[in-house]
Amino acid sequence: MTRWTIVLPAALAACTLAGIAAGAGESPALALRRAEARYASHVLVQRPDLATRLGLHAADDRLVPVTEPSLDRDRAELAALRAEISGLAFAKGSANDAVRLDSLRARVDREWRDLSEDRWRREPGIYLGLVRDGVLDVAEQPRVSPCERARRALLRLRSVPEVLRAAMVNLRATPGFDRERELERWTGAMFDLRTRVPEAAAACHDPARQADLVEADSLALAAATRFVEFLRDELDTTRTPVQPR
Numbered sequence: 001m002t003r004w005t006i007v008l009p010a011a012l013a014a015c016t017l018a019g020i021a022a023g024a025g026e027s028p029a030l031a032l033r034r035a036e037a038r039y040a041s042h043v044l045v046q047r048p049d050l051a052t053r054l055g056l057h058a059a060d061d062r063l064v065p066v067t068e069p070s071l072d073r074d075r076a077e078l079a080a081l082r083a084e085i086s087g088l089a090f091a092k093g094s095a096n097d098a099v100r101l102d103s104l105r106a107r108v109d110r111e112w113r114d115l116s117e118d119r120w121r122r123e124p125g126i127y128l129g130l131v132r133d134g135v136l137d138v139a140e141q142p143r144v145s146p147c148e149r150a151r152r153a154l155l156r157l158r159s160v161p162e163v164l165r166a167a168m169v170n171l172r173a174t175p176g177f178d179r180e181r182e183l184e185r186w187t188g189a190m191f192d193l194r195t196r197v198p199e200a201a202a203a204c205h206d207p208a209r210q211a212d213l214v215e216a217d218s219l220a221l222a223a224a225t226r227f228v229e230f231l232r233d234e235l236d237t238t239r240t241p242v243q244p245r
Helices: 003-018 029-045 047-053 068-086 096-116 128-139 145-169 178-199 206-231
Strands: none
Touching: 003 068, 029 068, 029 096, 047 128, 068 096, 068 145, 128 145, 128 178, 128 206, 145 178, 145 206, 178 206
């Protein structure tokens, strides 16, 4: 069990039950708990793929498309969270809190960079983390029964067509990119979904669940094929790059 598996749900519950509010007299430790809870809430609702990687498994059966409204919302939420933690610091003797703060800041900053650099509108490869990794993270989870892994994977696979439809809208005006490299990466991702997902669920002997998984995998692969065709045939890689918004 990871530190985030323990800390984030506990912090979220603490903030909900106690109604913690920001204030001039708030201790750094309390402010950190509130910020951790705020980020946990964000990823559970808006970025379940990231929540899974943090050990927050309540959203393991979902993927959320990235859209124009979601980009604006996430940018606002993360800007506020960065401002909230910018002034936090811990004195000697608070090593654990300092490590937690560094970890939180790194995660927030990483997501913020993707938004501030406009990667969701500029780089087809960023969607690999959402689609391929988002599915494989639950299909290959340790310490989870094969049939439960299959259930989580098939539900995420069912979200893939919508995720990739939104991606195509976002990327319509993308500046130039390395088409051959992206096609190679996405071809590899399709191979992973075609082979690794069934392998991970092979030990589940529920025929109905296996049939549902095969159907969901086929629909996700069909969507990925359309996405590859979009990258290959529809996007203009000769546009002059523009500065991120």
